[in-house]
Amino acid sequence: MIRVLLADDQHLIREALAMMLDFEEDLTVVAQCGRGDDVLPAVTAHDPDVIVLDIEMPGLDGLSVAELLPGRAMLILSTFARPGYLRRAIAAGVRGFIPKDASSAELAEAIRRIHAGGRYLDPELAASAMMAGESPLTDRERDALALAASGASVADIASRLHLTEGTVRNYLSSAITKLGAPNRLTAIHQAQRMGWI
Structure with a gap:
């Protein structure tokens, strides 16, 4: 069983995702967080196999949380599919990045692949990030x-x-x-x- 932690500030979306993932035979949601600063204590308490993070959350944004959890299997699930976010997520060690309009089957597959040590990137976002180039800002x-x-x-x-x-x-x-x-x-x-x- 793959143990999943969900972090999203929108309660309805988080609950719906948890229900959809719990229908999968090999996935179980062991913790849910509505704030970014609640993720680290939840990771310590529940030791999830995969952490699914939204970007825009109160307390700490998902990218900042990812930077604080090196070596963890993490996936960004966000409506903010911006090239710079993808680059920052990858630099923080995140292995997956998909938009919130992805299907539940795609999310489940992404979690499985990340748990197995692979990567799962939305192809359109990956192409946009490559075309956008690096940030020119220091x-x-x-x-x-x-x-x-x-x-x-x-x-x-x-x-x-x-x-x-x-x-x-x-x-x-x-x-x-x-x-x-x-x-x-x-x-x-x-x-x-x-x-x-």
């Missing part, structure tokens, strides 16, 4: 742009990143230039659309 530019996207002021970003305000402005300006955007708001939207922040 880690600091990405951090500054992500904080700006959350509404933080330059002073707040400087405080959070332990930088001067001038350095933050330079990072933001560099990110805008690299993305070929006319302004910060457009740069934020472009980076979000690609999954780079």
Whole structure:
């Protein structure tokens, strides 16, 4: 029996997924989490074979959770099928990434394949990621742009990143230039659309 942990902040979706997976003879859902910061304690308590993560969750997003669980068999199941998310997930050791509109049979097959040590990537998303290329942003530019996207002021970003305000402005300006955007708001939207922040 393959033991599965489901993490998704949408209760109805999580419950439906759990019911569908429990119909499979070789799968059982041993834990469910509605917040990203609940996943690590649930992994410790239930020791699942495969962890299925949504990306957008309160507490910690699914990609951040994946980065905290190296060596675990993990699958991202998300409506946000962005190339940058796929690249970040793979860098964190995630072995599967499929959209939420996949069939229950496809999800079950993905879990089985990941449990067996393989990979399962949505072909359209994989092709998009290859065509999109790498993010042109440095880690600091990405951090500054992500904080700006959350509404933080330059002073707040400087405080959070332990930088001067001038350095933050330079990072933001560099990110805008690299993305070929006319302004910060457009740069934020472009980076979000690609999954780079």
